[in-house]
Amino acid sequence: MPQIADKTENLAILAKKIKAWGAQLGFQQVAIVEPDLSAASEKLHQWLASEYHGSMGWMSEHGDKRYVVDKLVDHTVRVICVRMDYLSDNKMIAVLKNDNKAYISRYALGRDYHKLIRRRLASLVSFIRAELPSMALSQRAFVDSAPVMEKPLAEQAGLGWMGKNTLILNDKAGSWFFLGEIYTSLPLPVDHSEQPNRCGKCRACIKVCPTDAFPEPYVLDARRCISYLTIEHKDAIPIEIRPLMGNRVFGCDDCQISCPWNRYPQRTGESDFTPRHGLDEPELVTLYNWSEVEFLRYTEGSPIRRIGYQRWQRNLAVGLGNASANSDILAALERSAAQSSDLVREHVQWAIEQQRHKITHKARPK
């Protein structure tokens, strides 16, 4: 294969090849952007000043590396942005309506996407390198793993627009996809295909949010967001928010499910994203009864594992407390009331009180 020098026309050929390789590697879209994160950095600072990031202190760390791309990776002049669909089922609403079931965010049902996408991006990086063996290239791939402003970059690259729910929406694919990036020193031709914002007057995501986590459109207060509370937050879940969480025990997709742009979602063809161990519609009690050994076994290679057994049990206890009156649930909670962790014990106690109250109330003649 003839080698490509860094001439303009050759870079255009290389950009086309990168997109073709990306498609072969399973990405639904690949686009190249000359990053300008000045507006995004202003929004970030406002968001941090409002303390909407909760305990995610890492959001304010790393100085300006987050929005000055060549401070994170030397000599970066372009970012290659990719997206990959992950939705594998359509049981979301049925599970949310059944309060004996546990709802797990759809992105977490299969194998951890970080590994899969990182591997594919590494292949893409090596294909580019192979085209330019004698050129000193600076390239680095990211998947939700470093101070990278992936959503503003994706928006600039034309992968979609930032919806009022703060997710990237694509007019053909909705929002059920992962993002990834390659920072590169190659001055590739950029894509000028930004999608206009098509949210219009819709506010479905804001209205449906179970915990009212959007203080205004395009702004998320993570401290009220179920995804943050069940995954990122290490301490007790605020008592006033627990009843609002329903059966959502790992993440929440309500603002995606309600979005009209997700009415006809694209299904993934990746077998790694196929639900494992029935996690697409599990019983709350079944998950709660897992021992730590079982938790580690069933979540091996899954993004769920990173929250650890105690937070897993904390979240499930909230789900069990929110379930309808159920003596089996109460028995399971009471059997485990002497938990070793203060965090879990307090949530289990809360759930026991909720169940006892509901059972008593249900039994009382009208």
Ligand code: SF4
């Ligand atoms: S639900 Fe409506 S407002 Fe929210 S992101 Fe989708 S289109 Fe935009």
